[in-house]
Amino acid sequence: MKAKHQRLTLGLLALAAIGGASGLALSALRDEAAFFYTPSDLATKAPEPGRAVRLGGMVQAGSIKKLADGVTITFIVADNGGTVPVRFTGVAPDLFKENSGVVAEGKFMPDGSFTADNLLAKHDERYMPPEIADKMPAPENMTR
Numbered sequence: 001m002k003a004k005h006q007r008l009t010l011g012l013l014a015l016a017a018i019g020g021a022s023g024l025a026l027s028a029l030r031d032e033a034a035f036f037y038t039p040s041d042l043a044t045k046a047p048e049p050g051r052a053v054r055l056g057g058m059v060q061a062g063s064i065k066k067l068a069d070g071v072t073i074t075f076i077v078a079d080n081g082g083t084v085p086v087r088f089t090g091v092a093p094d095l096f097k098e099n100s101g102v103v104a105e106g107k108f109m110p111d112g113s114f115t116a117d118n119l120l121a122k123h124d125e126r127y128m129p130p131e132i133a134d135k136m137p138a139p140e141n142m143t144r
Contacts, residue, residue: 035047035051035053035054036053036054036055036056036103037053037055037056038055038056038057038079039055039057039078039079039081039082039083039084040079040080040082041081042082043082047108048108049107049108049109049110050107051107051108052105052106052107053105053106053107053108054103054104054105055077055084055086055104055106055114056077056101056102056103056104057077057078057084057101057102058077058078058079058099058102059075059076059077059078059096059097059098059099059100059101059102060075060077060078060083060098061099062098063076064097064098069089071090071091072088072089073088073092074086074087074088075088077102077104077114084112084114085113085114086104086113086114086115087113087116088104088106088115088116088119090117090119092119093120093121094121095121096119096121097121100121101121102119102120102121103119103120104116104118104119104120105117105118105119106118
């Protein structure tokens with residue numbers, strides 16, 4: 001085989017290897033990506049049950065309940081367009097409270113509830129990402 005053909009063959013093999021590695025990386029990222037939803041988004045584009053997602057909104061006033069086991073809590077995440085019941089087992093962040101923002105990472109159950117694996121409490125009630133600011137009520141307007 002001539003040197004020119006060897007270089008061409010190696011070049012094509014290198015391109016194929018890069019393409020294969022890119023495909024594998026994209027496939028892995030697709031499976032690990034957690035999409036963000038608000039309760040009002042669920043009416044139009046609900047994810048399939050069991051898929052890892054993030055649910056964001058305000059913790060509804062009077063909705064936090066501790067269960068008898070001492071580590072499981074239930075609460076309701078709300079926005080201007082809807083509410084979603086959430087169940088979390090673990091230690092909640094210190095800033096987690098009623099009428100404050102929360103992002104729950106977990107998955108939806110077939111009954112429409114959300115089981116969270118992780119809670120992220122918002123540390124400042126004045127900040128709201130621009131893309132969801134119009135979907136969230138002000139903390140003082142949150143009622144049961």
